[in-house]
Amino acid sequence: MNIAIFVSGRGSNLQAILNDSELKQIISIIAVVSDKIDCKAFEIARKSGIETYTIGDGDTKINAEQLTKKFLDLDVSLIVLAGYLKLIPDVLIKSFPNKMINIHPALLPSFGGKGMYGINVHKAVFDSSAKVSGATVHLVDSTYDTGKIIAQQCVDISDASSPEEIAERVLKIEHKILPEVIKAFALKKIKIGSNRIEIIKE
Numbered sequence: 001m002n003i004a005i006f007v008s009g010r011g012s013n014l015q016a017i018l019n020d021s022e023l024k025q026i027i028s029i030i031a032v033v034s035d036k037i038d039c040k041a042f043e044i045a046r047k048s049g050i051e052t053y054t055i056g057d058g059d060t061k062i063n064a065e066q067l068t069k070k071f072l073d074l075d076v077s078l079i080v081l082a083g084y085l086k087l088i089p090d091v092l093i094k095s096f097p098n099k100m101i102n103i104h105p106a107l108l109p110s111f112g113g114k115g116m117y118g119i120n121v122h123k124a125v126f127d128s129s130a131k132v133s134g135a136t137v138h139l140v141d142s143t144y145d146t147g148k149i150i151a152q153q154c155v156d157i158s159d160a161s162s163p164e165e166i167a168e169r170v171l172k173i174e175h176k177i178l179p180e181v182i183k184a185f186a187l188k189k190i191k192i193g194s195n196r197i198e199i200i201k202e
């Protein structure tokens with residue numbers, strides 16, 4: 001299965017996908033795309049020989065229409081937003097219905113939406129006095145963090161002393177559930193119903 005991955009920064013989720021030996025057998029990452037000209041995640045991609053693209057307008061960038069055409073030509077079956085902080089242009093979302101997923105570092109539908117990214121999410125969770133947080137993988141629609149939920153896992157934060165500590169615990173879960181969901185897509189084990197999404201077990 002050919003996949004494309006969108007990133008905005010550090011790329012630890014990208015690295016987790018690349019490190020997964022089972023995934024290596026069943027997926028091929030054909031592009032890593034960012035809203036940035038350069039970022040740590042691009043370095044990770046280049047080390048693995050993966051083509052990188054900056055989305056936008058201008059000579060050194062690729063616009064949403066061109067990217068959509070490229071993905072369709074390259075037979076991309078899944079687009080993964082792995083720490084991508086911008087809204088995805090509608091043309092891409094419409095061209096890949098139910099084929100675009102995002103990892104969010106909290107338990108949606110709480111702590112999501114515009115502005116809820118990176119450490120902001122963990123600050124909000126910390127300030128809310130919640131005892132658990134976690135990560136969510138969901139389908140992408142045209143608004144932030146509202147698509148159907150595919151997978152979630154929670155983590156105890158009752159003794160966490162800072163938002164940074166919550167971020168660290170949640171990131172470990174992200175690195176586990178995102179590769180798992182990609183695997184389920186590649187093995188065609190995702191059943192999308194009208195309200196709920198099922199991951200079919202063995």
Ligand code: GRF
Pocket residue numbers: 007008009010011012013014041082083084103104105117118171174
């Ligand atoms: C992750 O927590 C992701 O869920 C969030 O931004 C962070 C990016 O991490 N939206 P990385 O770039 O994958 O290291």
